Amino acid sequence: MRYRVSEAAALLGVSDDTVRRWVDAGRLGSTRTPSGRHEIDGVDLARLAQEVADEQATAGADRARHSARNRLRGIVTRVVRDGVMAQVELQAGPFRVVSLISREAADELGLEPGVVAVASVKATNVAVEHVERP
DSSP, rough: OOEHHHHHHHHTOOOOHHHHHHHHHHHSSOOEEESSEEEEEEEHHHHHHHHHHHHHHHTTTTOOOOOOOOEEEEEEEEEESSEEEEEEEEEEEEEEEEEEEEEHHHHTOOOOOOEEEEEEOOOOOOOOOOOOOO
């Protein structure tokens, strides 16, 4: 499977220019189409996606240790509180994460739009589906 620069950028959650810089620096391999555009190999893209995720996971030595491996750092976009619960929406790159937590926890964490937060996902059942490209 081969990807255009824009597709690779969307999957990595970075700009097209960042992908082009990584190609130019040799961090991400590509081939040129007859029209001169870069094509990224899917295996190379998957390797880089894991590398980028690992870099983000190890960034910030003051992070607390957690058993959950699926952590999505993002910005809070919406918090809806009622008497007991709060619905918190977080935009983590291209992913929108919605969580229901206690109002008390949302208040203690200071969750408001614009605050950086981490969604920690731990589930016993996760569905994955193959998405066909148009």
